[in-house]
Structures are given as structure tokens and as C-alpha cells.
Amino acid sequence: MKLGLNLGYWQRHGDDATESVLAAERLGYDSVWTAEAYGSDAFTPLAWYGARTTRIKLGTSIAQISARPPVTTAMTAMTLDHLTGGRLLLGVGASGPQVVEGWYGQPFAKPLARTREYVEIMRTVWRREEPVIGEGPHYPLPLPGGPGKPLKLITHPLRADIPVYLGAEGPKNVALAAEIAEGWLPLFAFPSKIEEMYGASLADAPDGFDVAAMVMVVISDDVRAALDGVKMMLTLYIGGMGARHRNFHADIIGRMGYAEAAEHIQALYLAGRRDEAFRAIPDELADGISLVGPPGRIRERLEPWRRSPVTSLLVMGPRDEPTLKIVRDLVLG
Template sequence: MAKLKLGLQLGYWGALCPGENHTLLAQEAENLGYDSVWTAESWGNDCFTPLAWIGAQTSSIRLGTSVAQLSARTPTACAMATLALDALSGGRMVLGLGVSGPQVVEGWYGQPYSKPVTRTREYVSIVRQVLARNAPVTNDGEFYPLPYNGPGSWGMGKPLKPITHPLRADVPIFIGAEGPKNVTQTAEIADGWLPLYYSPYRQEVYADQIAGAREGFEICPTVMVNINDDLEAALYPVKAMLGFYIGGMGSAKRNFHKELMARMGFPDEAEQIQSLFFQGKRDEAIAAVPDAFADEISLCGPRDRVREKIQDWENSPVTSLLVNGDEDFLRDLAELVL
């Protein structure tokens, strides 16, 4: 079984630009042998610009978007950004895509959140057409018709192919998927999967959905790591994250993170967390997160315990752990994993 790789997950920015901190972390990760560095977007910074900045100041580490939101740009615009960044970095780009959720898609991008699985398939098909550059790009799908001949059209559009010859036709495409149908499709059409939560102790949750994956398919979950002799203290940041995502990252009617927690064996607890969160009882929502669930999807506790748990991840289909921390943390984890 292949040894686990490590990726640096920088995520999206908070209230302030992180300045050179992210670049320095990426450089340290590259020096330590990390395989990849990832940037994200929500409703603040975009994910391509920071990645280009980091790519200009590194030389070998892979550059991934985790994730580029489909509604933020058309598929051809996304393919153009991918084409450019892959060429400038010497073939280091990994395009991570995701549909986001209805609150962001409809509230921030002003687009309907409908048929996300179908939309994703169309999107990926168009991106691959652009990068392959075999013929002018066309699409007769429901969401991204090319050329466009709908309402308001001048009737003058014609199929085009990129002026610039892509450095690689096979830039890896990963998808951040949670729902069963989306994960199944990801295994079919993508080169990798970016799970938000994964438990090496419950491989059966996704076993059937990833069974049809192509050879070399990568699975790269973001995993919180906290080395601390006090296990309860080590797990608290994980529970705080879960309390926020399961309680508040979605509406009361539809929260994909809550639904995932239920499928992973904790339906009653997921319901309780959301209920407490919407009542404004955030501390109680965090406390309601089961230690067992937080522990399964993370690497927490004393150093020897973390070392033992890494073996469980190595015995799973996971290929890379995407982690975040300061330079001392990156060095410490490299010693344990690499």
C-alpha cells in the first residue's frame, strides 16, 4: 500500500489578508516534502489568485484549489484560469471543484441551486474539452449551453477553442463531494476526491460509491491534527469546527454536513447539534458533538497515539492528508508521516 502523502490546506482567508504567512508556510511545506498546497474560496478571497502568488514563489509542490466554486465562474473561465496557472507553474496545477451550497450559490452568486450533480458533470466536461483543445468547445446541456442561443442572444455565437495551447490536457480534476450521488459521480468523472470528513474506521460509508474509481484516483480529506497529551483539549478545536459546520453551515431545512454526520452513524447527535446552534446555544452545540465522531475524523491526542492512528489512515483508501498549522507543526507532522 502506498505511503500517505501530506498536503498543506490553507483554506480561505478570514477578515484580513494573511500576507506573506501563507507563502512562507507553503515554502516550508515544499522543503519538508509535502506533496501539495491548497487554497479555498467562500465569499471573500478567490482561490486562484493566492495560489498563483504561492506558485510564483515555490518550485515543485502541487497547487490545488480546494475548492473553486462552480457558480463563481463559467466552466470556460475556470478552464482559462487553470490553463494559465498550470502553464506558469510548470504543470503543477490541480483543479479542485465544488458546488458549494444553496445559501452561497443563491445568496452570494445570485444563481439557482438546482441539480448540482448534473451541473457538475456538465462543468467538468467543458473544462476537459478546453484543456484537451481537440476541437471547438460545444455543449448542449441544460446549464452551460455553448454556443448560447437562448433569450437575449444575438445568434452570432460560434464554437471556439482556446487560443493558448494548454501545457497539459490532463490537468487533474478533483471534486469536493458529500452526497452519495455526487461522490459516486466523482469516482466516475474525476481524478480525485476532496472529502470534508472521512473516517478510516467507517470505510463502508463510501466503499460502494468509490468502487468504480479509475486507477490512480486520489482521496485527499482535510484532517485536523492536534498533538496534545490532554485528549479532551486536543479534540476541542475539532468539536468546535463540527459544531459550526453541522449547526450553522446550511439552513435548518438542508445542511449537507449534518446529513453526512447522520450517514456516518450519528443522526440523533447531528439533529441535537443543529437545534442547539439555531437556539443560539453555540457552546452547548459544541459540547454535543460526540468525542468519538470528532476523534474518528481527526488525528488528536498524545504523540504516540497520533502515530498509531496514522497507521489506520494508511490502511484506508486515503492517499493524502490535507492539514493546516504553523511551521513547527508542519515539521512535526512530516516527521510522523513522511
């Protein structure tokens, strides 16, 4: 199992995690990942960290496809991959209707078809075999009826096969990742349930396909307090990170076997009863998707992850070098 550090996106204030990234590189972490929602973007911090490191891989988890046309993401990825000596791992995803329509002002229709088309265009850009023509309905290139003509990327990419990961939660999205991408980035993973939930979707994944699961890690002797930290995160995602009738995060919690709880939590949250929503998060759910407690407890709870389809563990939470070292020793030792 490979080990990565997931920094997420900035919260209220800027977050220069250079010291954490340097520590992770010294300790042998395979990768570091940044994210975006509607605050900091995913690529700029990676360029910052890439300029200060030499080995660690640099991943976006995820870059939202509605934020940029596919050729823009392809250009950005090619540039960053060149500058960092071929270290980019490009995670992309459709996000959700609340962000896509509310922040980017783009329609959210047909996310699977749009994702497929998006990735096809990026790969065409990087291969440079011919001018880029987008024949699909979502990203037509050149624009029909206009003066534009098909163009080919000026710069020769360092790699024509930049690894693409998909952020996906539904079974069809995961199957798409197994078909067209090099990896899958699950946000919430319950290791003992992955095979049941996604076994069919992953059945045709090629050798080397990377299931890079994000997992919140809290090393503490106070298990109750650590679980409460996970529950706070779940309260926000289940309750507020989606529209009332279309919340992919609540849906995935439902598929884990907590559908009734997810519906109740979302209803409480949207009614402004956030403390009650927090208390409604089952401890079993919070514990199942995270690694919390003293090192001995975490070592035991790593076993289901090792038996699962997960091939990379992207830890969220630890930042200081001593804690990162403990995590490294637990996962890789």
C-alpha cells in the same frame, strides 16, 4: 500515502502563508491547497505561492462551480498551470444552496448534472480539438439565439489533462468523482467508516484515483483542549454552514452514525444556543475525523487512515516548520 497542507480560506484578516508553504516544500510535502467560501478566492493565493515555489503541487479545495462559468475556470486553471510548470490540481465542487443562492444568486438545482457538464466543458477547452460547444441544459455554448459562435481556446495549454478533483459528500457525488475525475476531496472523513459509507461509490474508481482527505491536526499534550478545537469547527459546520432543511455537512455526520446528534446540534445552533451545540458534539466524532494529541497518540491513530481508501492526507492546522516536520515524520516516516 501522500501528504499535503490545506490552508483553507482566509478568515477575518488576510493570511499570507508563504513561509508555511516554503517550509512544506522544503520538508517534502506533495501539495498545498487553498479554498473559498465567501471571502478570499481559491486561485489568487495559489498564484502567489506558485511564484515563490518550484516543486510543490498547487490545489484548489475547492473552487465553487457557481462562482465562474466553466470556460472561465478552464482559462484560469490553464493559465495558472502554465505559469507554475504544470503543478495545478483543480478541485471543484457545487458548494451548498446557502452560498450558491445567497452569495452568487444562482439556482442550486441538479448539482450532479451541473458538475458533470461543467467538467466536460473544461476538458473540451483544454483539449483544443474543436470549438467549444455546450449541448447540455446548464451551460449552453454558444448562447442559443444570439450572435455568438463556438470558439476555441487561443492559448495551447501546457497540459490538456489538468487533474480534476471533486469536493463531494454524498454517495452519488462520490461515485461521480470516481467516474469523471482524478480524485475526491472529502471534507470530513472518519477512516474506519469510509469503506462502509462509500465503498460502493468508489468501486469503479480507476487505478491511481486519489482520495485526498482533509484532516484537522493538533499536536498537543492537552488532548481535551485539542478536541475542543475540533468541536468548535464541527459546531459551525453542522450548525451553521447550510440551510435548516438542507445542510450537507450535517447529512454526512448523520451517515457516520450520528444523525440524532447532528439534528440536535443544528437545532441548538440555529436557536442561538451555540455553547450548548458545542457541548453536544460527541468526543468520539471529533476524535474520529481528526488527529490530535501528542505525537505518540497521533502515530497510533494514523493506522486506521493507512488501512482506509485514503491516498493523500491534507492536514489543516499546522503552520510553523517544526510542527510541519513532526507531521511529515509521523505520516511519511
